[in-house]
Amino acid sequence: MKQITFYLDFVSPYAYLAFEKLPDALQGLSYAVEYRPVLFAGLLKHLGQLGPAEIGPKRDWTYRQVVWLGHSLGIPLQMPAAHPFNPLALLRLALASGSQGAANRYVCETIFRHVWRGGADATEAQRLETLKQSLNPVRDPANEDVKAELKANTDEAIARGLFGVPTLAVDDKLFWGLDALPMLRAYLEGDPWFSGGDWDAAAQLPGRQRTR
Numbered sequence: 001m002k003q004i005t006f007y008l009d010f011v012s013p014y015a016y017l018a019f020e021k022l023p024d025a026l027q028g029l030s031y032a033v034e035y036r037p038v039l040f041a042g043l044l045k046h047l048g049q050l051g052p053a054e055i056g057p058k059r060d061w062t063y064r065q066v067v068w069l070g071h072s073l074g075i076p077l078q079m080p081a082a083h084p085f086n087p088l089a090l091l092r093l094a095l096a097s098g099s100q101g102a103a104n105r106y107v108c109e110t111i112f113r114h115v116w117r118g119g120a121d122a123t124e125a126q127r128l129e130t131l132k133q134s135l136n137p138v139r140d141p142a143n144e145d146v147k148a149e150l151k152a153n154t155d156e157a158i159a160r161g162l163f164g165v166p167t168l169a170v171d172d173k174l175f176w177g178l179d180a181l182p183m184l185r186a187y188l189e190g191d192p193w194f195s196g197g198d199w200d201a202a203a204q205l206p207g208r209q210r211t212r
Contacts, residue, residue: 001030002188006171007157008108009040010094010122011087013077015166016112016180020075025181029188034163035108036101040165042154047163053084061104069178085123086212090115093128096137101149101156107135159195173199 006022008015022033044051052062060194063079070077091109094103115122132141139146157167161174168175168184173194175184187194 001032002170004031004033004184006033006035007038007153007162007165007167007169008035009038009087009165010090010111010115011040011084011210012165012200013062013079013116014178016077016116017066017073017075018166018168018181019108019112021073021178021181026185026188031188033105034102035094035105036052036153036157036188037108037150038162038165039088039150039168042151043158043162043164046158049163051084075156076117080115080169081119081121082123085121087122088150089123089128089141091137091150092141093132093137094137095149095153096141096143096146097135099138101153110135155179 006019008019010016013021040051053059063083067077067079069075094107094111095101095109097103111131114127120127162168162169162176166177168180170184172185173187175181175187193199
């Protein structure tokens with residue numbers, strides 16, 4: 001049985017779609033999934049990048065595409081009332097409802113659907129309180145140990161080479177994005193392509209030389 005680590009941030013619509021699609025995409029395979037919340041903004045800061053929603057034309061396209069993807073995949077998705085938003089409260093709630101830096105699928109599903117179904121404000125105080133009561137976390141999300149777990153998860157993700165969410169890690173390989181699910185399935189099925197050299201060769205191409 002292969003162990004998959006699913007790195008996610010509830011602010012990402014692609015993470016939501018990949019989360020919903022994962023069971024169907026890997027149906028019939030033997031695997032276990034550990035869900036680890038990370039702060040996507042922390043990855044972006046480390047790499048010196050802007051998020052998709054911080055670039056005007058890309059923001060518009062992203063929102064159109066994810067609504068279309070939800071429609072085409074049969075996954076309910078409505079943009080929340082405001083986006084991007086600060087996901088810290090949601091990430092900490094997920095971790096407070098779990099242990100050792102992981103959250104179970106039910107908790108992640110509940111929070112993802114809180115954000116991406118219905119079109120409401122994901123961080124409105126009363127909605128957050130209702131969500132907290134429904135999950136009944138075993139720890140206070142404001143505890144320092146919960147905050148430390150989120151930082152540790154994000155640091156771990158950076159150390160593993162993550163640059164975005166969703167990322168699914170298996171063995172020494174990272175699969176980024178909703179559209180990587182077929183590739184992930186092929187790897188879990190033992191597709192010989194992954195041992196043929198192309199995976200490693202892609203990282204050996206020379207980068208563009210900057211001119212001064």
